[in-house]
Amino acid sequence: MRYINKLLTNPNIIQVIKFCIVGVLNTVVFYAVYYLLLQLGFNYIVSATVGTIAGIVNSYVFNKFFTFKSKRKSIDEIIKFCIVCAVQFFSNLGVIYVCVNFIGLSEELAGIPPIFTGMFISFLGHKFWSFKKQ
Secondary structure, eight states: OOOHHHTTTTTHHHHHHHHHHHHHHHHHHHHHHHHHHHHOOOOOOHHHHHHHHHHHHHHHHHHHISSSSSOOOOOOHHHHHHHHHHHHHHHHHHHHHHIIIIOOTTTGGGSSSSSHHHHHHHHHIIIIIIIOOO
């Protein structure tokens, strides 16, 4: 129990937990938009693009103020955030493409695997670059 208490008071662990909470919310936003657009007849790439943009807006607000507690008011921070998101976005599209065209997953299920690759890319990029403490 003492070990768990020590873990839960570690600021880095707390930050990872917060990032995961925001990530779950981002995932819900992304997948809801992605699935809705597929049902409306949009292509899976278009659906993933719009879903990603919705998730990015949600991610910026919650990670800036909740996870990383950035107080900077800088266009530089927004640009870095967008660059990390672009890297994550193209990575996600690649994973979705491979899942649909090589693995044979349905377009609906192909949106799930990039959740994990995107989380890794996003956390490292935002912690050590976008919202890095000055």
